Amino acid sequence: MSSALPKAARRGLADEAADLVRAAIFSGHFPPGAPLREVELAERLGVSRGSVREGLARLEHEGLVRGGWHRGTTVIRVTAEDAQEVYALRAALDRLAATTARRAATAEQLSALDRLVAEMAAEIAEGGDAPRLVALDIAFHDQIYAAAGNGRLTSAWEAIRSQVHLFQLRRVDVAYDHYRARVVDEHRELAALLRSGDIRTLARRAEEHVESARRSLLAGLPTAP
Amino acid sequence: MSSALPKAARRGLADEAADLVRAAIFSGHFPPGAPLREVELAERLGVSRGSVREGLARLEHEGLVRGGWHRGTTVIRVTAEDAQEVYALRAALDRLAATTARRAATAEQLSALDRLVAEMAAEIAEGGDAPRLVALDIAFHDQIYAAAGNGRLTSAWEAIRSQVHLFQLRRVDVAYDHYRARVVDEHRELAALLRSGDIRTLARRAEEHVESARRSLLAGLPTAP
DNA sequence: CGATCTTTCAATGTCAACATTAGGACAAGA
């Protein structure tokens, strides 16, 4: 009912290529600053340059890569200024998403949030694989945006989602203990506020949640080139 | 004249095509729901289908058109729900842009805002061409986002900018008197608050400015198909 | 030896042809 079951959306090669390259960036195969040559990717992925080009354009709109006229495409670098920009925007978007979802969320969607928190706790109990925890973190916020039900808001989130994902991966690299100690509690509180919390408190906590992530990343970033 | 002069960035045919099609949509040549066929546009603009395709992808990321797999591209329709989504997001973005610009704006950028307000007043005195007033309105907010200096925030604004432009054109169609009577005053107040206003007041007024636009459009929308 | 102009080339921008598909026209059956 929320999102109908027939997710049989048939996609083109461009989306496929974008997914593959995005995964390669997250896995570290393409480090920050690495050039993404169209011909090379086309050969490696077994598709034409046109499709690769379209896929790269999509990644560019996600902010994961940057490109200029006749100057190629490269993976973005994670500078302190970039983090400031992304997290400032994310705070505003998360605030709106949370307050909107507070009114619009269905019982099923609220349960999905609880389920994700439980998965985080289970993951930590089993040792705590950092990339998987980050994936669950992102999925949690995806669910909030879905519950808000504002397509444009979701698009705005998707435009910085991959960057946030990349930044969070970097964050667990520089401050895993801090992250591991707070993930479950912070998200559990957000889930509770979304179910039956005061709107103003929810708005404030949603912003503070992002602020916490920003500080955690920035604390370990400027020292590392 | 709208933005800084260093606009010498050499662009490709895709951008050119996107600009042309966007202007055609604003002018009413392509009404809401109209299909945008690649071959037809390629012939009329004198470029290849590839460039048109890339340009249409850009317009899709601006939210001006919608497209599906093998289902072509069509101009969006202006429904009440669409307006709700766009204006809710715009309120959040404008709020962040205003509060950020309050600290970061230079004297030159603040003067540019005053200049735009003066142009609005002059335009009204000379009769008041609706499309030109809307263009100045949009340019005013462009300037605020530029003053904020957050690239990601500006990108998020650009993702709904064309939709807002389209909605505002529709708004002056259904409630021109209401618009004409308030544009100058509302923007003059925003400019003053950006120069020397309280942050909280500024945040509230920035949101209310959008809320005012939303109500004005919605009041005349549901009746028209 | 350093600076500036020229050349070169690898990579991107553009294009037109081929392959695939969604949606409608049409006809057979209940």
Add this chain to the structure above:
DNA sequence: TCTTGTCCTAATGTTGACATTGAAAGATCG
């Protein structure tokens, strides 16, 4: 008449070749 299955066509998805360009290597001059 309504449903269902088939076919057809117009439009999009995909591809490899050709044109253009930015930047670095090389040459020339002061």
